[in-house]
Amino acid sequence: MSLLRRADELTDKVVALECPSCHARYDGDAIYDQIFGDVLRCSECNYGALIPRYRQSPVTDRFPANVATPYTPLPDALLDHARALGMNSNELLVVIALERYRRHLGDEVWPSRETLSTFTCLSVDQVKRAVNKLVENGLVERRQPGASGKRGRSSNRYCLDPLWGRLAKLEH
Secondary structure: OOOEOEHHHOOOOEEEEEOOOOOOEEEHHHHHHHEEOOEEOOOOOOOOOEEEEEOOOOHHHHOOHHHHOOOOOOOHHHHHHOOOOOOOHHHHHHHHHHHOOOOOOOOEEOOOHHHHHHHHOOOHHHHHHHHHHHHHOOOOEEEOOOOEOHHHOEOOEEEOHHHHHHHHHHHO
């Protein structure tokens, strides 16, 4: 992570600035309000350097072509606020695995615990505990079983909208 300390370090690719101390975020015209003389400072806590946030480059610019698609998009805010949401690493892995199946806000997904275990490298029991904690914390809704899967068992359906709603509030 490269901190910007001087106004002349700003480029047109910077779309926001974030304070590493108090996490205040400045975007749009607010970026230029943080310039004091030729120095960048947080107007909230007076910290003397800010983290630049850039326009996202296309996935195809970031990875080799044969692994650039398909991919699962995740907002940076998920990693930024995982602790504030009370999530540990296992729960974060389960969310990433669940998100792999979701296409639109409001979608339900129903991968089996075994499938989630395979994608996360967690045991089935660890997946079960992580899902239970996500449900208990109100981040994921568990709904009635979906279609029957292997061996006649059916998988729960999961909705991640509560997580994304809480995350949006934290970002606001």
